[in-house]
């Protein structure tokens with residue numbers, strides 16, 4: 001059966017990223033979709049002796065574990081905020097660790113930020129190309145507006161906050177599922 005991972009691409013304790021990623025998974029409403037949380041993966045900064053593109057075997061247990069997890073999926077939807085004009089370092093680190101496990105698999109994204117994470121999205125597109133992930137044409141960009149936040153910093157109601165972007169999110173996940181099933 002096709003397996004797609006939606007990946008929470010931020011890891012700080014006070015993040016909204018996990019809430020948004022869970023919402024993306026709920027909107028996708030597809031049994032093929034599972035959630036990976038980079039905070040739980042807790043990878044150290046990249047420390048393999050060789051480039052993942054070299055074909056040399058991975059040395060570290062954390063790399064082998066991460067590689068085995070990603071190899072098991074047929075496609076990915078990365079969910080990430082914009083940090084200083086790009087995506088979070090934790091996401092870059094997680095991608096840098098591997099190559100054959102990403103290669104030629106379909107990918108889309110859901111970016112978010114006060115400008116809908118558009119600069120992070122552009123940077124992510126370049127990253128995806130470098131590891132030969134195949135970016136689909138359907139992507140989503142969520143705009144954070146002050147009025148969508150609850151007093152505790154969470155999103156009050158993601159269904160309301162992102163009502164106008166829900167269709168794009170459905171299409172982003174759907175495009176990855178469809179491409180994964182076709183290959």
Ligand SMILES: Cc1cc2nc3c(=O)[nH]c(=O)nc-3n(C[C@H](O)[C@H](O)[C@H](O)COP(=O)(O)O)c2cc1C
Pocket residue numbers: 010011012014015016017018081082083084085086112113114115116117144
């Ligand atoms: C270090 C840092 C840098 C940020 N830079 C940007 C930015 O360049 N553009 C933007 O729209 N929002 C920026 N923000 C605001 C984030 O989009 C917002 O805090 C969001 O909730 C972060 O996602 P997270 O809660 O999942 O970590 C930044 C936030 C942080 C913590």
